[in-house]
Amino acid sequence: MSDTARIIASYGRRYTVRADSGRVYDATTRKKRVDYACGDFVHIEVQNEEQAVISDFLPRRSLLYRQDAWRTKLIAANVDRMFVVTAAVPTPNETLLQRALLAAEAGGIEALVVLNKSDLPESAAWRDKLAFYAALGYPVIEVSALENAAALPPLMAGRTNIFLGQSGMGKSTLTNALLGSDAARTGDISAALDSGRHTTTHAQMYDLGGDTFLIDSPGLQEFGLHHLAAADLLRYFPDLRHLVGQCRFHNCTHRQEPGCAVKQAADSGAVSPDRVAFLQRVTDELSVPRR
Structure with a gap:
């Protein structure tokens, strides 16, 4: 049948x-x-x-995945909104956040950033850093999974959502808070390793009712972007995409080429030099052939 x-x-x-x-x-x-x-x-x-x-x-409306030089790992399909779950403890990986946002842009998935454990005193410095991403148009939602996750359901209603992030950020604890149960396993943070224990070993979808779904995904330490084309990268940076087509050379690597609009913008302070450096690093990475 x-x-x-x-x-x-x-x-x-x-x-x-x-x-x-x-x-x-x-x-x-x-x-x-x-x-x-x-x-x-x-x-x-x-x-x-x-x-x-x-x-x-059946045909997908979106696909979120990561790819390094060796293998491809599908994360989730038909996702509408990606919530990158972060926290000040354990030490957050800003590069992972940046890479996840690029993958979301490339996959046509709306991205939001969750500052979990926002009640911790260590959150102040991380909150300041996240303000940059809020200015780029990625909403930053502050929650404390153990006390208050009420800000999330209205943002998820009627959509397929995914929690993504490194281990120990509280994705499964947030999932349990939304479900009102311990359906998703949670674990303690290893202070010695300053990283979270992998408590979610596979992607799992939960039905939150009202045609609302949540996928809890395994914790990540890296996010390969080899499935992206270097020539398209600039389009996935909300703060840099206005410079698409402005460089003298169509295959500009945004380093030393004459007439590079991206370098000129960084040198003048119109865009963040750190973001341009990140763009250059990912461009270099994608220039290495897959094995």
Whole structure:
């Protein structure tokens, strides 16, 4: 029997799917195909009351993934809003935040930044840094997962949302707060390692009601961007995209080329030199062939 369903959990080569009928199946794929993601709408062939086989996926409206020089990792499909969950403790990775925002821009996904554990005294300095991203147009929402996550549901209503961020930022704790349960595992922060323990090992979708869905994703330490084209990078920087097409050379690397509008803007103070340096680093990274 054939049916359509949505992937609500991804375990690598195994998936959990919820059919349109509401029945949940443990699903595998034909051959060794693994290019499905949590959030995908798929065609399934029901084998029995508990098992199904995924035969294909329906067209995606968005796809969030990361890619380094060695491999590609799909994160989620058909996501409307990405909430990058950050906190001052453990030490936040600003580069990871920047890379996630680039991936969202490239994937056509609306991005917001969550400052979790906002009640901690250490949050003041990180709040000041996040003000820059708020000025770029990425809303910064302050919450404390253990006490107050009420600001998030109105921003999620009627959409498929994803929590993304490094380990220890409180993604699963926020998920539990929104669910009103301990459906998502949480863990303690290792002070010795100054990093969070990986408590979410796979992408999991939760139904929050009212056609609102939340995907809790595993903690990240890196976010490869090899799936992006260096020539397109400038378009994914809200503060730099107005300079697209302004450089003398179409393949400008924004370093020493004469007539580089990006370098000129940085030198004059019109744009942030730090952001241009980040653009240059990612451009260099994408110039290295994949292995």
